[in-house]
Amino acid sequence: MCLGIPMRIARVWSEGELKLAEVEAGGVRTEVDVSLLEDIRVGDYVIVHAGIAISKLDESEARELIKLFNEIASELS
């Protein structure tokens, strides 16, 4: 249950104080608790662990990786 999977938010709603969402990855859809994330929107990617979204995935940061790796590649050449 320690496996975290990046999933895409398809729908968000509230049940009392709980904020829930339907998330999707690789064609599988499931309902998760998103109460512990601020500012959740349809289309966002989140990391889901045992039924709760623990973090939002920041795509721009993924692009930052490219910068880092470019540096390494240029150091080599």
Added chain:
Amino acid sequence: MNRSTDTYRGLIDKITKEYSKSLVAKIRKLAEQLKNVVKIMDFCGTHEWTITHYGIRTLIPDEVELIAGPGCPVCVTPAYYVDQLISLSLEGIEVLTYGDAVRLPASAGHTPRSLLEAKAGGGRVHIVYSFMDAVKYAKTRSNEMVFFAIGFETTMPSVASVIMKGKVPKNLSVLTAYRYTPPIVKHLLTEVGAVQLDGIIAPGHVSAVIGASSWEFIPKEYGVPTVVAGFEAIDVLAAIEKILEMKVRGKAGLINEYSRVVQWDGNKLAKQAIFEVFEVRDAYWRGIGFVRESGGFFKDKFKEHDAIREYGLKDPPADLSKEVVPGCKCHEVVLGLSKPTHCPLFMKVCRPDSPYGPCMVSVEGTCRIWAEHPEFLRLEEIKSVGAALKDLE
């Protein structure tokens, strides 16, 4: 909806394709400058899976040794919880838990040997995917139930979030087997006889909750380079490269390679929820012993949800001599002191379809991961025969 799940995947695949080669080349170059073998611990079971699955050990030079660490909650969960829950299930109290937890071996000589066996013998056991599922299930029924809550800081928020909002029905209580990860890392770095580590690949998703900053103590207090890393092959390679770079420069620091998911301070709301619901106490890790301030237990405020209080369970019980099933080295594997291939039971008595020890149960267990990668085992075998021949020369 202008994005699909494939966008992110595609991006990662593209990065992997373009940069793996130069990362491996850089790792090899750095390794040439090392004076001794460098031992790097990959904390998470998921890191170990990536390393084994993509054959990362075969890509990097022999001077860099990757050692699997304790990042498998199922592997370190005390057997006495399993024993206690088996008894409850046979008394008619329904036990709800994750699919791998039901296969977790009870203590040595205990029958039934797992919750799954208890179920086959008439015990009430039901598998759920999450605590939310358990709550939903309990709401539709009136019988007494216990949720077996195993995990690290990644799973603690799932119970805390729902409990805090008072959404749990009266017929459901929770047995908390929660463990915190920084104390076990501290234990690894200070315990006499522990492996001498030169670098640590810190847990990615745990850090998403508690923050990359939680690992600052490793370079600061112990001088060990640390990288918080994601779970793609490219993330692990980048982490190794960064650790070697720090090693060569003689400067230990903390780097967050996984900034796309992990923030420096973590997830504020999740941390608050954990803090609100649980209190920290010394706790037992299966076969390892007591680790200071490493267990999460319900605060008094939430005692009506606590199965330990409700059923008067002993935590810990007086007798801990049967925590390790005879012959199993899982507790050593978890601390990097043994490899699965050192265990005479590996792939014989103990296999993924019939796990004998806890490290064979979950997909995060090193024994299970290695067992499911026969081509990797073959390479290990070749390596050890090679080493033996060298010794003969």
